[in-house]
Amino acid sequence: MSISTCSRPHTIMITREQSVFVKFMLCSFLLAIIRPSIAADSISPGASIKDGGDTIVSVGQSFELGFFSPSGTSTRRYLGIWYKSFSAGTVVWVANRETPLLDQSGLLKMTDQGILLLLNSTNCTIWSSTGAKSANRPVAQLLHSGNLVVKDESDSNTEKNYIWQSFDQPTDTFLPGMKLGFAHGLELFVSSWKSVEDPGRGDYTFGIDPRGFPQLVGKKGSSIEYRLGPWNGVRFTGASIQTPNPVYAYEFVLNEKEAYYHIDRKDNNSVPLRFQVNEAGLVRRLIWLEKTNKWGEYYTIGEDQLCDKYLTCGAHARCNINDAILCSCIEGFEPKSYRDWDLLDWSAGCVRKTPLTCGQGEGFVTYAKMKLPDTSSSWYNMSMNLEECKEKCLRNCSCTAYTNANISGAGSGCLLWFGELIDMREYPDIGQDLFVRMSASYLDKMRRKRKAEKQKQIGISVGAITLTMGVLLLGWILYGRRRKHKSRENMKNILEKYYKNKQNNNEDLELPVIQFSTITKATQNFSSKNKLGKGGFGTVYKGTLSDGQEIAVKRLSINSRQGLEEFINEVMLIVKLQHRNLVKLLGCCVEGDERMLVYEYMPNKSLDYFIFEESKRRILEWERRINIINGIARGLMYLHQDSRLRIIHRDLKASNILLDYDMNPKISDFGMARIFKGNQTEDNTNKVVGTYGYIAPEYAVKGHFSVKSDIFGFGVLVLEIISGKKNRGFSSQDHHHNLLGHAWKLWMEGRPLELADDMPSGSADESQIERCIHIGLLCVQNQPEDRPNMSNVVLMLKSQILLPQPKQPGFFGESSLLSESSSSGNKPATKNEMTTTILEPR
Ligand SMILES: *[C@@H]1O[C@H](CO)[C@@H](O)[C@H](O)[C@H]1NC(C)=O
Ligand SMILES: *[C@@H]1O[C@H](CO)[C@@H](O)[C@H](O)[C@H]1NC(C)=O
Ligand SMILES: *[C@@H]1O[C@H](CO)[C@@H](O)[C@H](O)[C@H]1NC(C)=O
Ligand SMILES: *[C@@H]1O[C@H](CO)[C@@H](O)[C@H](O)[C@H]1NC(C)=O
Ligand SMILES: *[C@@H]1O[C@H](CO)[C@@H](O)[C@H](O)[C@H]1NC(C)=O
Ligand SMILES: *[C@@H]1O[C@H](CO)[C@@H](O)[C@H](O)[C@H]1NC(C)=O
Numbered sequence: 001m002s003i004s005t006c007s008r009p010h011t012i013m014i015t016r017e018q019s020v021f022v023k024f025m026l027c028s029f030l031l032a033i034i035r036p037s038i039a040a041d042s043i044s045p046g047a048s049i050k051d052g053g054d055t056i057v058s059v060g061q062s063f064e065l066g067f068f069s070p071s072g073t074s075t076r077r078y079l080g081i082w083y084k085s086f087s088a089g090t091v092v093w094v095a096n097r098e099t100p101l102l103d104q105s106g107l108l109k110m111t112d113q114g115i116l117l118l119l120n121s122t123n124c125t126i127w128s129s130t131g132a133k134s135a136n137r138p139v140a141q142l143l144h145s146g147n148l149v150v151k152d153e154s155d156s157n158t159e160k161n162y163i164w165q166s167f168d169q170p171t172d173t174f175l176p177g178m179k180l181g182f183a184h185g186l187e188l189f190v191s192s193w194k195s196v197e198d199p200g201r202g203d204y205t206f207g208i209d210p211r212g213f214p215q216l217v218g219k220k221g222s223s224i225e226y227r228l229g230p231w232n233g234v235r236f237t238g239a240s241i242q243t244p245n246p247v248y249a250y251e252f253v254l255n256e257k258e259a260y261y262h263i264d265r266k267d268n269n270s271v272p273l274r275f276q277v278n279e280a281g282l283v284r285r286l287i288w289l290e291k292t293n294k295w296g297e298y299y300t301i302g303e304d305q306l307c308d309k310y311l312t313c314g315a316h317a318r319c320n321i322n323d324a325i326l327c328s329c330i331e332g333f334e335p336k337s338y339r340d341w342d343l344l345d346w347s348a349g350c351v352r353k354t355p356l357t358c359g360q361g362e363g364f365v366t367y368a369k370m371k372l373p374d375t376s377s378s379w380y381n382m383s384m385n386l387e388e389c390k391e392k393c394l395r396n397c398s399c400t401a402y403t404n405a406n407i408s409g410a411g412s413g414c415l416l417w418f419g420e421l422i423d424m425r426e427y428p429d430i431g432q433d434l435f436v437r438m439s440a441s442y443l444d445k446m447r448r449k450r451k452a453e454k455q456k457q458i459g460i461s462v463g464a465i466t467l468t469m470g471v472l473l474l475g476w477i478l479y480g481r482r483r484k485h486k487s488r489e490n491m492k493n494i495l496e497k498y499y500k501n502k503q504n505n506n507e508d509l510e511l512p513v514i515q516f517s518t519i520t521k522a523t524q525n526f527s528s529k530n531k532l533g534k535g536g537f538g539t540v541y542k543g544t545l546s547d548g549q550e551i552a553v554k555r556l557s558i559n560s561r562q563g564l565e566e567f568i569n570e571v572m573l574i575v576k577l578q579h580r581n582l583v584k585l586l587g588c589c590v591e592g593d594e595r596m597l598v599y600e601y602m603p604n605k606s607l608d609y610f611i612f613e614e615s616k617r618r619i620l621e622w623e624r625r626i627n628i629i630n631g632i633a634r635g636l637m638y639l640h641q642d643s644r645l646r647i648i649h650r651d652l653k654a655s656n657i658l659l660d661y662d663m664n665p666k667i668s669d670f671g672m673a674r675i676f677k678g679n680q681t682e683d684n685t686n687k688v689v690g691t692y693g694y695i696a697p698e699y700a701v702k703g704h705f706s707v708k709s710d711i712f713g714f715g716v717l718v719l720e721i722i723s724g725k726k727n728r729g730f731s732s733q734d735h736h737h738n739l740l741g742h743a744w745k746l747w748m749e750g751r752p753l754e755l756a757d758d759m760p761s762g763s764a765d766e767s768q769i770e771r772c773i774h775i776g777l778l779c780v781q782n783q784p785e786d787r788p789n790m791s792n793v794v795l796m797l798k799s800q801i802l803l804p805q806p807k808q809p810g811f812f813g814e815s816s817l818l819s820e821s822s823s824s825g826n827k828p829a830t831k832n833e834m835t836t837t838i839l840e841p842r
Contacts, residue, residue, distance in 0.1 A: 042141035044153070048109035051077055051101070056142050061085040062272075063092070063146040067106055074197040076100035079108055079118050079127070081146055081166065083272070086288055087295065092146055092173040092274065093166050096127035097199040114138025114150045114163050131163035138163065145177040145265070159184075171199065174206075174263075174275040176248060180216075181208035181260030183253075188260065192277045204281035206301075213375035213405060213415055214252075214259040217310075218283055218301060224310045225281060226301060227423055229372050230415075231261065232432050233406045238308075238371040238425060239299070247271055254382070254407050289800060294767075296800040307425050314349020315420040318370065326642075330424070331365055332442050344576050349422075354439045358397035361440030364390065369431030372403065373421040380405045382413045389414030393437065401436045512575050512587025513568070514598050519543065519589050523553055533655075537672050542601060550601035551586060555594065567595055574671040577643050581635030583658055583668040599668065603661055606668075607721070608654035617724050618759055622769065624663050625721050629772055630797055631665040632657060636714060637790040639670055640707045647671055648705060652713035653691045654720060693728030693738070697810040698784055708784035712810065714793070715779025719743050722772050724757035740780050740809045747777060747806065771796075774803050782810035 040056050043049060049056065055066030064084040067077050068091065079095040082088070096118055105121035116129040135152035142148050143157065148166040155161035167178045170190050174180055179188050189207025194200040204225075209217045216228035216236050228236035231252035247270040248263050263273070272288035274295075283301040288294075301308065307319035313327030314336070320326065329350035335341035336348040356362065384392065386404055393399040398418045405413030421436065522543030523530050532540040538557035544550050571588040578584065589596040607628065610616045620628070639647040649656075650673045658666045696712035698704045716727050719739055727739040735745065743755050752773045753766055775796050781787045786807060788796065796803060 041143075042139050043108070043110055044137075044139050045110050045112045045114075048107050050108075051104045051106040057084055058142040058144050058146070060144050062144055063142055065142050065148060067101075067104070070193075070197045070199060076102060077104060077106050078199055079106065080199075081142065081148060086272065086290075086293070090295075091199075092171075092175060093148070093169075094171045094199040095166075095169075097171055097193075097201065099126045101126065110138060110140050110150070112138070114140075114152075116140055116150065116164070129164040133163045135163055146175050147177060172277050176263040176265045176270070176273055179260040179262050180206075181214065181258070182210060183258045183260040190275070190277050192279050192281060195279050202279055204277050204279075206275075206277045206283050208259055208261065209376055210259060211376040212378040213380045214254060215375050216261065218277070218281065220281055226308050227310050227374060228301065230375050230405075231407050232372075232404075233408060233410075235430070237432055239301070248273060252407050292800060294800050297798065300798070311347070311423055313346045313424070315422045316350040316352075317346055318367075318424040318426045320426040330367060330421075330436060332436075332438050342576075344578065349420075352439070352442075354442045354445075356397070356400075356437065356439050359440055361443065362394065363438060363440075363443050364393075364402070364435040365438050365443075365446075367426075367434045367436060369427045369429065370434045371423075371425035371427065372415075372432055372434060373401070373417060374423045375415065375417075377418065379416045379418070380414060382407070384414035385412050386414070389416070390435065392416065393435075399437065401434055403432060403434050406432070512571070512585075512598075514587045514589045514596075516589055516591040516594075518545070519553055519596060519598070521546070522551060526555065537669065550603075552599045552601045553589075554597040554599065556596065564590060570671065570674045571597070573645055574674070577639070577645065577647070577671070579635055579638040579643070580664070581631045581666055582638065582670060583666045585671075602658035602666060602668075604659035604663060606655045607657040607659060607665065610659070611654060611721055611724055612726055617757065620663070620721075622759070626768060626772065628657070628659075628663070628665045629718055629721055630794075632667060632714065632717065633790065633794050633797055635665070635667040636710060637794050639667070640710065640790045645671075645674075646707075648673065648707055649710050649713070650705060651691055651694075652710055652717060653694045654717060654726075657717070693726065696784070697782055704784075706784060707789060708787050711779045711784075711787045711790065711793070714790075715776045715787070715809075716740065718772055718776035718779065719755070722757065722769060722776065723755050738811065740811060743773060743777060744806075744809050747773070771803070774806065777806035777809060778803065780809040780811075781807055 041058050043056060048054075049066065051067040053066075055064050057064045061084050063081050065081045066079070068080050068082065068089075069075060069077055070091075078097065078100055080091045081093040082091045095116075101118075101120050103121055107119045108116060109119070110116050113134045114131055117125050118127040120126050129150060131150060135150075135155075137153040138150055139153045140148060140150045141157075145167075149157070149162045150164040151157070151161045152163075159165070167175075168184075168186055168188065170178060170180075170188055172190055172193050174190050180190070181188060187207070189205050191206075192202035192204040194202045203220050204218065206218045207216070208214050209224075209227075213230050215230045216238075217224050218226045218228075227238060229238040230236065231254075235250070247266055249266060250261075250263050252261050253259070274286050275283060276286060277283045284297050285299040285301075286295040287298055289296045307326065313319045316333045317327045317329050320328070326344075327346035329335060332353055333350035334353050335346075336351050340346070340348050382405060389402045389404075392414065393402040393416050396416075396418075399416050400419060401417040401421055403415050404411055405415040407413065421434075424434070425431075520526065522545050523541040526539075526541055530541045530543065532542050532552060534540070538555045541553045541555065542550065543553050567590070568588070571585070575585050575587065583602065584600040586598045586600060589598060610620050636649065636652070639649060647670055649667065649670050651669055652667070656667065656669045658668050660666060694713040694716045696705075696709035699709040699712075716739075720727055723739060723743070725739055730737075730739040730742060732742055735741065737745065743752070746752050746754050752770055755773055756769050775788075775793060778796075779787050779793065795801065
């Protein structure tokens with residue numbers, strides 16, 4: 001690279017053709033001076049592009065090359081390529097990403113040999129293209145694809161003719177026509193910008209890992225963050241959404257010299273598509289939507305922090321996003337540490353139940369619909385078929401699995417693994433077959449088991465059924481008696497039982513029971529100055545443990561009707577719920593009739609403390625608010641469908657959203673309904689737990705609760721966060737509706753943004769705010785079935801998918817219905833206490 005070599009450029013401002021034209025028409029001469037690049041898509045030696053308006057534009061006006069400053073405060077100048085006719089200004093390539101120009105005197109020119117030079121005001125080269133070949137009459141041309149190529153004027157536009165092309169020097173964007181991987185002697189990968197203001201190379205890269213069988217990986221520095229796996233003829237095995245596409249041809253090329261991924265447009269009118277790795281390391285697949293004039297986000301890699309994340313499950317385990325427990329051992333394997341597995345720590349992975357001996361009779365078990373394990377230490381041969389592949393694997397004792405190396409989609413090719421199988425994932429519909437080696441004794445056992453099952457099926461008789469039922473009945477009666485008896489047992493026995501019930505009772509299980517004395521010491525004997533607040537479930541105190549850790553202790557108020565054992569079991573389950581948007585429950589404490597829950601302490605109090613306070617509202621800028629809405633949505637999605645338990649919160653409200661040091665939201669008080677028991681099902685619901693203003697109609701009126709009643713509460717929260725106003729107690733001069741009614745009225749009148757809190761829009765754009773209002777309204781629909789579920793909400797928030805029109809929300813007016821039908825019951829609401837218990841009106 002000749003980056004800081006200074007040279008004197010010869011600059012001619014007008015091209016030869018233009019100067020000929022001058023003689024005839026002064027008018028167009030002037031035009032050419034003002035906008036000399038107006039139709040040009042190329043520069044030749046002698047011509048140049050100067051900062052301050054000069055650009056070249058590709059045929060069809062799709063891309064433009066020139067100088068720019070990134071958004072924000074940056075004054076640095078870069079030479080780059082961006083979209084022109086749509087999404088104007090979205091930069092796809094930067095030449096001098098590491099060496100910005102400090103003023104607006106940059107100049108791009110081409111030497112007679114066909115080398116592009118970027119010069120600064122002192123005529124020093126700060127960036128240059130390189131080229132092994134040279135041309136007689138070189139020309140640099142910006143193509144319709146966004147590729148800037150240098151070639152001989154007379155040569156056609158094919159890759160082999162290029163002396164240099166910008167597609168060989170990718171920045172953060174992968175476009176159709178580019179190659180990702182190893183091609184013509186180069187490693188081609190995309191890398192994030194340092195920040196939105198600095199196109200310099202950031203930490204995140206996305207490209208092909210050539211070790212073993214080539215696979216697509218996203219990395220931070222040198223460590224893999226997520227792995228899309230090898231190509232299987234249609235898609236990368238770990239890219240769930242990408243499907244064959246009529247407009248683009250996706251392919252993966254693998255031969256002795258090259259291994260690259262490639263997208264080809266089938267015609268020039270294809271929908272614009274790009275992949276971009278952003279500053280946070282997310283790789284987004286974006287498609288230009290003409291209808292909305294926006295980029296639609298179709299698939300984001302690395303966003304799902306669960307199964308997408310590299311090594312979420314350890315070796316020999318598969319991740320399945322649809323399972324209650326994410327990771328499970330593959331057949332014939334068991335957790336290495338049952339204790340960790342129970343605590344939802346899967347990193348240790350699984351081990352074989354019966355080890356391989358490499359003896360006679362070893363064979364394979366088939367796993368369908370898998371994302372293939374990490375191929376970085378695998379072996380392959382593209383000309384072997386599946387049968388030869390199996391033979392080859394069997395013959396080598398250290399071979400643990402095999403499958404097709406189906407890159408071309410022809411179904412042939414052999415891929416072998418040696419050693420551990422890591423980072424597997426299971427899909428409901430896509431994925432590939434994987435054949436995993438099993439010991440002879442295991443296969444034998446399976447065979448016998450299958451045979452026995454068959455015999456059992458055949459030999460089963462009415463007598464057997466009766467007998468079985470009798471035994472079951474007896475067992476059930478005995479079990480019931482034992483249960484009754486058990487609930488009177490003391491805690492010590494329960495704990496002992498708890499340990500015993502675990503499969504691996506020789507391990508030291510950590511039950512999160514915290515001593516009462518520890519708690520009294522930490523909270524200075526529940527001193528009133530340590531009191532953080534009071535809610536429906538009890539009083540919360542701040543405490544500091546002797547090691548300095550700050551905790552929040554919730555002293556549960558009512559005498560729980562639940563037995564001690566049930567209480568501890570529930571706590572055990574809830575302790576395992578872990579998500580960055582949930583407050584972490586550290587443990588519990590039991591003393592006499594008292595029940596206490598111990599949580600991590602959140603320094604920034606709760607959302608209501610900020611959002612409803614005139615003086616503090618502005619701390620929550622729009623970007624933060626959107627982030628909070630997204631966080632709550634993710635936390636709630638985890639509770640509803642991703643966690644091992646399916647939890648309905650039932651008391652979602654601003655005061656139950658706590659904020660950490662960085663103002664990230666964490667949902668608190670989840671699982672309380674389980675801890676309080678008593679109203680688990682619709683049938684025996686006689687009390688409604690919840691808070692005025694957040695309760696869904698069907699819940700308040702009929703006591704029906706479901707995930708959809710949480711969605712209603714979420715919708716109210718969203719509208720409160722956007723407006724900075726409480727739903728309950730909202731007043732307007734124009735009408736008597738509550739906040740929901742107000743939002744609906746503005747929506748119907750076509751001015752939804754007037755709902756938004758009155759403050760500068762900052763970096764959040766208005767359409768984002770409007771989208772939140774739209775989603776908020778969809779969540780507070782009167783009929784539960786009209787409300788989206790949480791995963792839809794998360795998707796709606798993240799992407800540009802079209803939203804349905806909302807209907808009139810539930811509890812539209814100031815809900816006289818609610819006020820009348822509810823009595824203050826056994827727990828009157830006080831000023832400080834937002835949570836209240838309403839008697840069911842039936
Ligand atoms: C131009 O680039 C050279 C080499 O990088 C550098 O030393 C010089 O300071 C730059 N001049 C200006 C005005 O930025
Ligand atoms: C850079 O080159 C231009 C054109 O040859 C010349 O006019 C200018 O004086 C040069 N600037 C410096 C600092 O050498
Ligand atoms: C696409 O457009 C370019 C420039 O107009 C043209 O050279 C090329 O042949 C077109 N390709 C197809 C497939 O239509
Ligand atoms: C791949 O397999 C074919 C067919 O079995 C064989 O002829 C060839 O030598 C193998 N190549 C390598 C590198 O093992
Ligand atoms: C088994 O495969 C490994 C890895 O390719 C190789 O190092 C080893 O020599 C092979 N062993 C036999 C017996 O072929
Ligand atoms: C190989 O890929 C093709 C599609 O590209 C698919 O139809 C076929 O089922 C695959 N074969 C195997 C054995 O996975």
